[in-house]
Amino acid sequence: MQEQEIFFNDLVRQYSEPLYWHVRGIVGSHDDTDDLLQDIFIKVWKAIPGFRGDSDPFTWLWRIATNEALSFLRKAKVRAALSFTSIDKEAERISDPTPFFDGDKAMRALRKAIASLPDKQRLVFTMRYYEELPYEQIAAITGTSEGALKASYHIAYEKIKVFLTNTD
Amino acid sequence: MKTNIPYSTPEGYFESLQNRLSEIPARRTRFNFTPYLALAASFVMALLVGNYILMKTAGNQSASDEEIVEYLIESGTTLAQLEDAVYDL
Numbered sequence: 001m002q003e004q005e006i007f008f009n010d011l012v013r014q015y016s017e018p019l020y021w022h023v024r025g026i027v028g029s030h031d032d033t034d035d036l037l038q039d040i041f042i043k044v045w046k047a048i049p050g051f052r053g054d055s056d057p058f059t060w061l062w063r064i065a066t067n068e069a070l071s072f073l074r075k076a077k078v079r080a081a082l083s084f085t086s087i088d089k090e091a092e093r094i095s096d097p098t099p100f101f102d103g104d105k106a107m108r109a110l111r112k113a114i115a116s117l118p119d120k121q122r123l124v125f126t127m128r129y130y131e132e133l134p135y136e137q138i139a140a141i142t143g144t145s146e147g148a149l150k151a152s153y154h155i156a157y158e159k160i161k162v163f164l165t166n167t168d
Numbered sequence: 169m170k171t172n173i174p175y176s177t178p179e180g181y182f183e184s185l186q187n188r189l190s191e192i193p194a195r196r197t198r199f200n201f202t203p204y205l206a207l208a209a210s211f212v213m214a215l216l217v218g219n220y221i222l223m224k225t226a227g228n229q230s231a232s233d234e235e236i237v238e239y240l241i242e243s244g245t246t247l248a249q250l251e252d253a254v255y256d257l
Contacts, residue, residue: 005193012189017182024175034185041189045196077247082237107174114174130173 004048011044011057018131019065025126026069028115036072040065062141066123073119113163117156124149125156 016037023040024033043064051060114122123142127133128149135146142149231239240250 008193009190012186016186016189020177020182020185021173021175025173028175030175030177037185037189038192041192042196045192074244074246075241078241078245078250079237081247081250082240111174 004045007048008041008045011061012041015058015061016041019061022062022126022131023065023069025114025130026066026119026123027072028111032072036065036068040068043068056140059137059140066141070119070123109164110160113160116163117159121152121156121159124152125160128153129157 019040020033020037023036024030027033027036044061047064051057114125117125120142124138127138127141128135133141135149138144138149139146144152
């Protein structure tokens with residue numbers, strides 16, 4: 001048990017901040033990200049006994065976090081649909097998580113542009129553009145081929161450009 | 169990682185985050201029941217849940233809207249499936 005706790009604390013120390021930014025890029029809201037990180041690291045704690053030391057902890061953690069974040073978004077959309085809340089309101093919440101946003105107009109526009117993307121495109125864009133992960137690593141995390149990821153990123157990038165152009 | 173991320177965090181957030189996350193092992197360990205206690209608890213839960221279901225169905229009560237919503241969300245229903253569903257009016 002002590003070994004598990006030492007390993008877990010090392011993961012928290014090394015990865016909690018970059019993992020925060022990864023999840024935040026997907027779900028947008030600071031509060032949602034904070035809640036999700038608790039759930040993610042509880043899952044990580046439970047999964048440590050089954051973790052094979054030969055696989056990369058980064059990919060393992062990012063896979064758990066990505067699945068949790070996407071699951072959260074799916075549930076939020078279903079909940080919004082069932083309570084007749086506009087999906088646009090959900091996008092608004094993702095793009096403008098007050099009060100922890102950069103007030104710069106350009107940044108807000110960029111955030112809205114990213115929020116307008118479908119979930120998986122937003123995920124690929126965040127990992128490639130902000131986290132600067134290689135396609136090989138994104139493929140290992142998402143289980144998607146590199147070719148599909150490159151196409152997805154290109155489409156996301158073009159959509160953001162169009163969105164920002166129309167916003168000006 | 170790029171530095172022009174369009175989000176910010178409260179001051180001191182990451183220090184407090186690490187402290188809170190570091191408490192997880194102690195919290196999870198504290199509530200770790202022995203196998204016999206866990207078995208007994210499962211048996212009692214099964215009896216209670218079964219009794220609840222019997223009482224619910226005996227009274228011909230239908231699930232509330234909230235119960236239906238929670239079931240759909242937790243069962244993995246996607247937005248596409250909801251939109252494709254045909255409802256009998």
